[in-house]
Amino acid sequence: MNASQAEKRIQQLSHELEQHNYNYYVLSNPSISDFEFDGLLKELESLEQQFPALASENSPTKRVGGDITKKFKQVTHDFPMLSLSNSYSKEEIIEFEERARKLTDADMEYVCELKYDGVAIGIRYINGQFNRAVTRGDGTKGEDISANVKTIRTIPLQLRGEGYPADFEIRGEIFFPLDEFNRLNQEREEIGEALYANPRNTASGTLKNQDSALVANRNLNCFLYGVYSREKISETHLSNVLLAGEWGFNIPRPENNMIRLCKSIDDIMDFINYWDTERHKLNFEIDGVVIKVNNFIQQEDLGYTAKSPRWAIAYKFKAEAVATKLESVSYQVGRTGAITPVANLAPVLLAGTTVKRASLHNADQIEKLDLRINDFVFVEKGGEIIPKVTGVDLARRQVDNVPLVYITHCPDCQTELVRKEGEAQHYCPNESGCPTQVKGRIQHFIGRRAMDIEGLGAETIDQLVEEGLIANNADLFDLRAEQLLPLERMAQKSVDNMLAGITKAKLIPFERVLFALGIRYVGETVAKKLARHFHSVESIKSASIEDLIAVDEIGQRIAESVREFFDNPDQQRLVERLQNAELQFAIPEEQLIGKTDKLSGQSFVISGVFDRHSRDELKELIEKNGGKNSGSVSSKTNYLLAGEGMGPSKRQKAEDLGVQIISEADFEAMIA
Ligand code: IVH
Numbered sequence: 001m002n003a004s005q006a007e008k009r010i011q012q013l014s015h016e017l018e019q020h021n022y023n024y025y026v027l028s029n030p031s032i033s034d035f036e037f038d039g040l041l042k043e044l045e046s047l048e049q050q051f052p053a054l055a056s057e058n059s060p061t062k063r064v065g066g067d068i069t070k071k072f073k074q075v076t077h078d079f080p081m082l083s084l085s086n087s088y089s090k091e092e093i094i095e096f097e098e099r100a101r102k103l104t105d106a107d108m109e110y111v112c113e114l115k116y117d118g119v120a121i122g123i124r125y126i127n128g129q130f131n132r133a134v135t136r137g138d139g140t141k142g143e144d145i146s147a148n149v150k151t152i153r154t155i156p157l158q159l160r161g162e163g164y165p166a167d168f169e170i171r172g173e174i175f176f177p178l179d180e181f182n183r184l185n186q187e188r189e190e191i192g193e194a195l196y197a198n199p200r201n202t203a204s205g206t207l208k209n210q211d212s213a214l215v216a217n218r219n220l221n222c223f224l225y226g227v228y229s230r231e232k233i234s235e236t237h238l239s240n241v242l243l244a245g246e247w248g249f250n251i252p253r254p255e256n257n258m259i260r261l262c263k264s265i266d267d268i269m270d271f272i273n274y275w276d277t278e279r280h281k282l283n284f285e286i287d288g289v290v291i292k293v294n295n296f297i298q299q300e301d302l303g304y305t306a307k308s309p310r311w312a313i314a315y316k317f318k319a320e321a322v323a324t325k326l327e328s329v330s331y332q333v334g335r336t337g338a339i340t341p342v343a344n345l346a347p348v349l350l351a352g353t354t355v356k357r358a359s360l361h362n363a364d365q366i367e368k369l370d371l372r373i374n375d376f377v378f379v380e381k382g383g384e385i386i387p388k389v390t391g392v393d394l395a396r397r398q399v400d401n402v403p404l405v406y407i408t409h410c411p412d413c414q415t416e417l418v419r420k421e422g423e424a425q426h427y428c429p430n431e432s433g434c435p436t437q438v439k440g441r442i443q444h445f446i447g448r449r450a451m452d453i454e455g456l457g458a459e460t461i462d463q464l465v466e467e468g469l470i471a472n473n474a475d476l477f478d479l480r481a482e483q484l485l486p487l488e489r490m491a492q493k494s495v496d497n498m499l500a501g502i503t504k505a506k507l508i509p510f511e512r513v514l515f516a517l518g519i520r521y522v523g524e525t526v527a528k529k530l531a532r533h534f535h536s537v538e539s540i541k542s543a544s545i546e547d548l549i550a551v552d553e554i555g556q557r558i559a560e561s562v563r564e565f566f567d568n569p570d571q572q573r574l575v576e577r578l579q580n581a582e583l584q585f586a587i588p589e590e591q592l593i594g595k596t597d598k599l600s601g602q603s604f605v606i607s608g609v610f611d612r613h614s615r616d617e618l619k620e621l622i623e624k625n626g627g628k629n630s631g632s633v634s635s636k637t638n639y640l641l642a643g644e645g646m647g648p649s650k651r652q653k654a655e656d657l658g659v660q661i662i663s664e665a666d667f668e669a670m671i672a
Contacts (some may be wrong), residue, residue, distance in 0.1 A: 335440025599627030608643025
């Protein structure tokens with residue numbers, strides 16, 4: 001392919017991929033499979049690698065991140081970023097509406113929107129191309145966080161449609177979808193890391209990260225709420241927003257009642273009341289509703305105060321909080337030994353569910369709140385699954401309520417707790433003797449995403465530990481039927497299943513074995529990175545902190561934890577026993593030289609010429625990955641790998657037989 005052909009193809013691919021992005025993320029209505037999408041993206045990536053001069057700043061390949069920003073550039077806003085005046089009562093909304101109505105004899109129109117609880121962003125587009133994205137900062141100057149914002153799939157890099165000004169800015173709110181936030185925290189809990197407190201701060205922290213690839217992984221989202229341009233676009237705010245929707249932006253849709261044109265105070269109140277209850281069903285947090293005068297001329301007439309427009313007001317919802325009695329505090333021990341204090345409360349109804357427990361995070365938090373047993377505490381529910389204690393109702397405190405004293409010893413094994421310099425969490429250091437940690441580690445080891453041992457569940461693990469049959473992961477592989485059969489609730493069949501499940505663990509690939517070991521801070525992603533970089537446990541064992549940090553996304557803290565694990569003689573013995581049990585502690589040689597069984601059982605016919613591989617290379621790749629080559633299309637053919645200049649009769653035959661016709665890029669994606 002020459003440069004001009006490549007340029008054409010790159011343009012075509014970029015256009016197609018943006019379209020699919022839009023269908024998938026903005027409209028939630030994909031028209032191709034993920035597999036096909038990945039194929040197109042890979043093709044674009046490889047063309048951009050071959051012709052770097054043709055790679056655009058706004059290419060869909062930028063969505064996966066990778067650009068590092070050492071220091072964010074300060075940028076002065078073209079239009080200052082103001083704030084909204086807040087109100088907490090309906091009377092204030094009535095006053096706002098009356099003031100606005102006095103201005104004119106004409107009928108007033110208002111637009112009601114949600115007040116998204118996220119991070120404000122201003123994005124500039126020049127000739128339909130993403131130019132830069134700037135944070136609010138102090139309202140006058142913000143930071144250019146373009147590389148990070150480009151990873152947000154609902155923010156277009158190239159606009160669709162027509163009629164947008166040559167140079168304009170669009171503003172909106174970037175937020176952490178609740179399902180993504182809870183998933184992130186769940187992952188952190190699994191690797192024993194402190195949980196993030198709330199979606200908004202986490203979104204804000206994420207956007208300030210230097211590594212855009214990390215941002216891409218977090219799946220942030222954005223709603224747009226205002227278009228700013230020196231050129232006039234339309235007469236009203238609502239039509240501007242709807243136009244922005246046509247240009248490809250993720251806007252609130254009237255169909256979902258997320259934006260509504262209101263002609264009276266009653267309409268406005270309806271909107272407020274609707275969302276006051278319905279907001280709990282959204283997959284993002286809002287902290288209120290915004291009411292804006294719709295017509296731009298009327299907006300100008302109303303004008304601005306020093307900080308905020310007079311044509312808009314925010315109605316803030318009261319945080320959903322209740323007061324209830326703190327009956328006691330219990331302490332949970334995690335599999336990494338981390339201690340989490342939990343408040344036991346007098347049951348109380350909050351946002352539709354009965355709450356009996358709330359998280360207290362750590363000792364600092366308890367101290368900061370100055371908690372005492374029998375206090376009435378405020379409990380709030382945000383986007384998190386577990387509600388949290390946010391304060392104490394001091395007016396209701398009894399004089400004899402004594403301050404809480406944090407435990408000094410493990411509630412499970414009575415070992416003295418430790419707290420490392422700079423860490424918020426207390427730990428039980430008795431790794432090998434603390435029953436909860438022992439059980440937790442083995443439960444993690446057998447988990448679905450780790451060794452995935454069928455026929456074994458959490459309860460059985462508890463039973464086996466309590467019976468003294470196992471005390472660590474390696475002991476599982478020494479279990480024999482005659483030890484298990486006498487146990488309560490164990491029949492021949494369940495014992496057979498269990499032992500078969502344990503044997504099958506030998507097939508689990510190295511990266512999952514590494515994850516299963518339960519090394520602190522080594523979650524699934526880190527385990528994958530380590531496995532793919534070092535290829536075997538032997539080379540990880542001999543890696544220095546520097547070697548470890550050299551791996552993408554591995555920092556000092558993870559590196560130290562990995563070293564600590566493999567320097568520990570107990571762990572060394574365990575790993576050795578697991579190696580003797582024949583678990584996978586390396587990536588097999590065949591796989592390293594490109595041999596896989598990804599195409600096993602699949603038969604291919606190659607026809608035509610290809611851009612990146614010769615036909616012989618393709619045949620070799622098919623064999624290396626376990627597939628079969630065949631000369632002619634028949635009913636046994638699974639795929640026709642079609643290049644340029646393929647004969648029409650072959651295509652016809654494949655179509656008649658229902659054989660799938662794939663491109664070189666599709667094929668590359670299959671074996672990637
Ligand atoms: S309009 C001149 N609309 O609230 C006012 N702001 O306190 C322009 N926000 O910084 C803002 N949802 O980050 C507007 N539908 C919405 C909003 C919204 C959230 C945030 C925004 C702004 C802050 C103002």
